[in-house]
Amino acid sequence: MAIVNNRLTAEQYNENFSDIHPPFESREAALVEANRCLFCYDAPCIKSCPTSINIPKFIKQIATDNIKGSAHTIFSANIMGGGCSKVCPVEKLCEGSCVYNLMHEKPIAIAKLQRHSTEKAISGQWRLFERKPATGKKVAIVGAGPAGLSCAHVLSREGIEVTIFEKESKGGGLMTYGIAAYKVTPQFCEDEVNYITSLGGIHIQYNKELGKNLSLPELQRDYDAVYLGIGVGVARQLDIPGETLDGVVDAIQFIYELRSKGYPAVPVGDKVAVIGLGMTAIDAATQAKRLGAKEVTIVYRRTQEEMPCTEAELEIAKLDGCKLQWLAAPKEVKGQDGKVQQLICSIMQLSAPDASGRRAPVDTGQTFTLEVDMIIKAAGQVPFEALITSEQIHHQQGKIIIKNNATNIPGVFAGGDCVNGGKEVVDAVQAGKEGAAAILEYLVGSEQLAVSNHQHK
Amino acid sequence: MANISANFLGIKSPNPFWLASAPPTDKKYNVLRALEAGWGGIVWKTLGSQVKNVSSRYSAVDYHGSRVMGFNNIELISDRPLELNLQEIRECVKLFPDRAMIVSLMADNDRNSWHEMIAKVEDTGAHGIELNFGCPHGMNERGMGSAVGQDPEIARMVVEWVMEKATIPVITKLTPNVHSVVPTGKAVVEAGTNALSLINTIQSVTGIDLDTLIPNPNVGGQSAFGGYCGPAVKPIALKMLTTISQDAVTSRVPVSGIGGISTWKDAVEFMLLGASNVQVCTAVMKHGFRIIEDLCEGLSNWMDEKGFATLNDFIGQSVNRITKWEALDINYHIIANIHQDKCVHCGLCYIACEDTSHQSIHLEYGKPYNTYTVKTEECVGCNLCKLVCPVEDCITMDEHRKGPEYLNWTEYQRRGLPLNDH
Numbered sequence: 001m002a003i004v005n006n007r008l009t010a011e012q013y014n015e016n017f018s019d020i021h022p023p024f025e026s027r028e029a030a031l032v033e034a035n036r037c038l039f040c041y042d043a044p045c046i047k048s049c050p051t052s053i054n055i056p057k058f059i060k061q062i063a064t065d066n067i068k069g070s071a072h073t074i075f076s077a078n079i080m081g082g083g084c085s086k087v088c089p090v091e092k093l094c095e096g097s098c099v100y101n102l103m104h105e106k107p108i109a110i111a112k113l114q115r116h117s118t119e120k121a122i123s124g125q126w127r128l129f130e131r132k133p134a135t136g137k138k139v140a141i142v143g144a145g146p147a148g149l150s151c152a153h154v155l156s157r158e159g160i161e162v163t164i165f166e167k168e169s170k171g172g173g174l175m176t177y178g179i180a181a182y183k184v185t186p187q188f189c190e191d192e193v194n195y196i197t198s199l200g201g202i203h204i205q206y207n208k209e210l211g212k213n214l215s216l217p218e219l220q221r222d223y224d225a226v227y228l229g230i231g232v233g234v235a236r237q238l239d240i241p242g243e244t245l246d247g248v249v250d251a252i253q254f255i256y257e258l259r260s261k262g263y264p265a266v267p268v269g270d271k272v273a274v275i276g277l278g279m280t281a282i283d284a285a286t287q288a289k290r291l292g293a294k295e296v297t298i299v300y301r302r303t304q305e306e307m308p309c310t311e312a313e314l315e316i317a318k319l320d321g322c323k324l325q326w327l328a329a330p331k332e333v334k335g336q337d338g339k340v341q342q343l344i345c346s347i348m349q350l351s352a353p354d355a356s357g358r359r360a361p362v363d364t365g366q367t368f369t370l371e372v373d374m375i376i377k378a379a380g381q382v383p384f385e386a387l388i389t390s391e392q393i394h395h396q397q398g399k400i401i402i403k404n405n406a407t408n409i410p411g412v413f414a415g416g417d418c419v420n421g422g423k424e425v426v427d428a429v430q431a432g433k434e435g436a437a438a439i440l441e442y443l444v445g446s447e448q449l450a451v452s453n454h455q456h457k
Numbered sequence: 458m459a460n461i462s463a464n465f466l467g468i469k470s471p472n473p474f475w476l477a478s479a480p481p482t483d484k485k486y487n488v489l490r491a492l493e494a495g496w497g498g499i500v501w502k503t504l505g506s507q508v509k510n511v512s513s514r515y516s517a518v519d520y521h522g523s524r525v526m527g528f529n530n531i532e533l534i535s536d537r538p539l540e541l542n543l544q545e546i547r548e549c550v551k552l553f554p555d556r557a558m559i560v561s562l563m564a565d566n567d568r569n570s571w572h573e574m575i576a577k578v579e580d581t582g583a584h585g586i587e588l589n590f591g592c593p594h595g596m597n598e599r600g601m602g603s604a605v606g607q608d609p610e611i612a613r614m615v616v617e618w619v620m621e622k623a624t625i626p627v628i629t630k631l632t633p634n635v636h637s638v639v640p641t642g643k644a645v646v647e648a649g650t651n652a653l654s655l656i657n658t659i660q661s662v663t664g665i666d667l668d669t670l671i672p673n674p675n676v677g678g679q680s681a682f683g684g685y686c687g688p689a690v691k692p693i694a695l696k697m698l699t700t701i702s703q704d705a706v707t708s709r710v711p712v713s714g715i716g717g718i719s720t721w722k723d724a725v726e727f728m729l730l731g732a733s734n735v736q737v738c739t740a741v742m743k744h745g746f747r748i749i750e751d752l753c754e755g756l757s758n759w760m761d762e763k764g765f766a767t768l769n770d771f772i773g774q775s776v777n778r779i780t781k782w783e784a785l786d787i788n789y790h791i792i793a794n795i796h797q798d799k800c801v802h803c804g805l806c807y808i809a810c811e812d813t814s815h816q817s818i819h820l821e822y823g824k825p826y827n828t829y830t831v832k833t834e835e836c837v838g839c840n841l842c843k844l845v846c847p848v849e850d851c852i853t854m855d856e857h858r859k860g861p862e863y864l865n866w867t868e869y870q871r872r873g874l875p876l877n878d879h
Contacts, residue, residue, distance in 0.1 A: 031522050032522055034522075035521050035522030038803050038805065038847050039805070040802075040803040040804050040805065041803070041804030041805060041807055041808035042804050042807075042820070042827055043803075043804070044802060044825035044826055045825075047824050047825040048825045063521075063522070097825040097826075099801040099802055099803045100801075102801040102802070103801055103847075103848065
C-alpha cells in the first residue's frame with residue numbers, strides 16, 4: 001500500500017473528471033423542459049433560493065427565446081448563478097420545493113436551465129449590466145470568493161471603485177479551490193471570475209493575505225469601507241492519537257491541490273478513509289476514487305437520516321464505488337515508520353432525541369479497524385479565529401459577529417462563511433449582496449440606495 | 458362492441474373518418490396507404506381548373522413547445538394531369554370497394570366546365586362529389602373557391618348547374634371566411650345540394666420570421682394569405698357547424714364535419730353538434746395515416762361506455778344544448794372550491810383571479826408554500842381558476858343556486874330585478 005500520484009492515463013483522468021451534469025444539448029431540449037414549468041405565482045422555488053432568483057421568470061424567458069433576458073434575471077439576483085447552477089444542492093433548495101414534487105412528478109430541472117442561460121452569457125461575454133456614474137467612493141474587499149465577488153459586483157454597479165485582495169493566485173474562493181472538479185471545471189471558475197470583473201470597477205490583487213502582507217488598519221486608512229469575505233480555513237482536527245502521521249490529510253487541502261496542481265500530480269492512497277459526510281467529504285471521497293484509489297470508505301458517526309449531504313451527493317459517492325461506514329467515529333490512527341496503516345473506529349449508536357429532536361451518537365465501547373494508507377479529514381472547517389482575534393473583531397468561536405452586516409469596527413463589514421461558519425456558495429452570494437447594501441447605506445445613505453436586496457422573506 | 462360504420466347519403470364506410478380533400482389525398486400512392494391503414498373514406502384532392510404551384514407552401518403555429526397547433530397552406534388544387542387523377546381514382550375504387558370515394562371539384566365558372574367535370578368523375582365509379590367553395594387562397598383571386606362560397610347567389614347558381622348533371626350525391630363545402638355560413642348554406646340547400654361539409658380553411662397570416670421580417674410561408678421574400686386549419690380552428694368550426702345544425706333550412710341535409718379534428722374526442726364533439734361523419738387532414742399531415750387506429754378504437758370504447766350502439770344514437774345530441782344567451786338560467790350559480798388535499802400551491806388560480814377577475818381568492822403566506830382559499834361571497838363562478846389550475850379536480854365549481862326556479866334574462870327584466878349590482 002502506498003500513497004502515489006500518476007495512477008491513471010490522461011484519458012482516464014479526463015473521463016473521471018469530466019462534467020457530471022452535462023448541459024442541454026440543444027435549444028429544443030431546453031425548451032421542452034422550460035415549457036414544463038407552470039410559471040407559479042410567488043413561487044416556492046424562489047422562496048427556497050437563498051438569493052431569491054426569479055426562477056419562473058427566467059425559465060419563461062428561455063421558453064420565449066429571450067436567453068439574454070433570462071441570464072439577466074439570474075445574474076441580477078445571483079452574479080454567480082453560473083457556478084451555482086453546477087454546485088448548488090438544488091434538491092434541498094429550488095428543485096426540492098418545485099410544486100411538481102407534490103404531484104409526484106420530476107421537478108423542473110431548474111439548475112440545468114439556469115446553466116443553459118448563464119453559460120451562454122459567460123461564454124458569449126454578454127454585457128448585461130452597466131455601472132452607474134462614479135460616486136468617488138472606494139471599498140476594499142478581502143477575499144475573492146463568492147461573498148466578496150458578489151459584494152464587489154453590486155458595489156461596482158452602484159458606481160463604487162472596488163479592490164479585492166485575494167490570498168490565492170486565482171479568484172472564486174472555494175468555488176475554485178474547494179469543490180469537486182467534475183462539478184465545476186477550473187476553466188469555468190476562471191471564466192466566471194473574469195465575467196464578473198468584466199463589469200469594470202473591480203480590481204483583484206492576488207497573493208495578498210490579511211495578517212501577512214495586508215493589514216486591516218491599512219485598508220481602513222486607504223478605503224471608505226472594508227468588507228471581509230475571508231471564508232473559513234482548514235479542516236477540523238479529529239483530536240485523536242496518530243493524527244499527525246503521514247497520510248492523514250485535510251480534505252480542503254486535498255481538493256485544493258487537485259484543483260491547483262492538476263490531477264496526475266495529486267497523490268492518493270490505495271485504501272482511503274474519509275471522515276465526515278458533508279459535501280466536502282463526498283467531493284474528497286469521489287475524487288480520491290477518481291484519482292485511482294482502489295478502495296474508499298466514508299466514515300460517518302451518525303446514520304443516513306442525519307447526514308448533511310444530499311441524497312443525490314450520496315448517490316454519486318455510491319456510484320463511484322465508495323463504501324459507507326455508518327455509526328463509526330474515528331478513535332485512533334495507527335501506523336509504522338510514521339505512515340498511516342490503520343484507522344480504529346468506535347462503533348456508535350444514536351441516543352434518544354434531545355429537546356431539539358437531534359439524536360446524538362454515543363460510543364458503544366466496541367471498535368473495528370480499517371486497514372488504510374490515507375485518511376482524509378472532512379468533518380467541517382475551522383474559522384480563522386487567531387486572525388480575527390488579532391484584528392480585534394468580535395467573534396463567537398471564530399465566527400465573526402455582525403449586526404446589519406457590520407462588524408464591531410466602524411466601516412468594516414463581513415459576510416459569508418467567515419460569519420456563518422461555512423454554508424453553500426449561494427448563501428455566500430446572498431451575504432455579499434446584503435453586505436453591499438449595508439455598505440452603500442453606510443457610504444451614500446439609504447435615500448440613494450437603488451439596489452434592492454430585501455425581497456420579502 | 459359499438460357499430461361505428463357510417464352511412465352518409467347512402468355512401469357507406471366502415472367508420473365515419475374520411476380524409477379531407479388535401480395533399481394526403483392527391484394521388485393513388487397516398488390514398489392506398491390511407492385505405493390500407495383503415496380510413497373509412499377519401500375526399501380526393503380538388504380537380505378542376507389548370508394551376509401551377511409555388512414553393513414553399515405550408516407554415517404553422519406552435520404553442521408552448523407543441524408543434525403545429527395551427528397549420529396554414531397556400532397550395533392550390535391538384536396540379537397533376539386530370540386524366541391521371543381520374544385513372545387513379547378508378548383504380549382505388551376498384552381496390553377498396555367498401556370505402557367511400559368522394560371527388561372534390563372546382564371547375565371554371567361556367568356551366569359547361571362543371572358538366573364536363575361531373576361526367577368525367579362519375580365515369581370513375583366514385584360515390585360522391587364535393588364542391589370546393591372554400592379555398593381561400595390563389596383560386597379565389599380567379600373567382601373560384603371561397604369567392605363562390607362567399608356569395609350565396611353565385612353559390613346557388615353553381616349548385617344549380619351541378620344538380621342538373623350529377624347523378625351521384627353532391628356535398629357542398631362551405632367557407633368560414635364569411636360573417637355567417639348560414640346564408641350560403643341555405644342558398645345551396647335550396648339549389649338542391651344533397652349535403653354540406655364545413656369548414657374549409659380560414660384566411661390567415663401565421664407569423665413572421667423575426668430575423669428576416671418576412672411573413673411565412675416565405676416564397677422568395679414574399680408571402681400571401683393562406684388557409685388556416687388544425688387544432689386551433691376547431692372551436693370556430695364547431696360554432697359554425699352549430700349554426701348549420703340549428704337552421705331550419707340547412708339542417709335538412711346531412712353535414713360532414715371538418716376543422717381541426719385530431720382525436721376521437723374531437724370527432725365525437727362534431728357529431729354531437731350534428732355532423733354525420735367527419736373529415737381529417739392536419740392531424741395526418743403531422744402524424745401520418747396510423748392515427749386512424751385510435752380514432753376508431755377511442756370512438757368505439759366511448760360509445761360502449763355511454764351505451765350508444767350506432768353513430769345515429771348520439772349524432773346531434775348536443776345541438777339544442779346551445780341556446781341564446783338570454784335563455785340561460787340566471788339563478789344557476791357556482792362557486793369555486795379549492796380542495797386543499799390536491800393543491801400544489803402554484804398560485805396560478807390566485808394570480809389569475811387577483812389580477813384579472815374578481816379578487817375572490819385569499820392568499821395566506823407560507824414558506825415555501827402559500828395556502829389559497831376561495832372567498833365564497835366574492836366568487837362569481839367564472840371558471841377561470843379551475844381553467845388555469847394544473848391539477849385535475851383540485852378546483853371544483855360547486856352549485857349554489859341563487860333561487861330554485863329557472864329564471865332567464867327576459868323574465869328577470871320583466872320582474873324588474875336589480876341590474877349592475879355586483
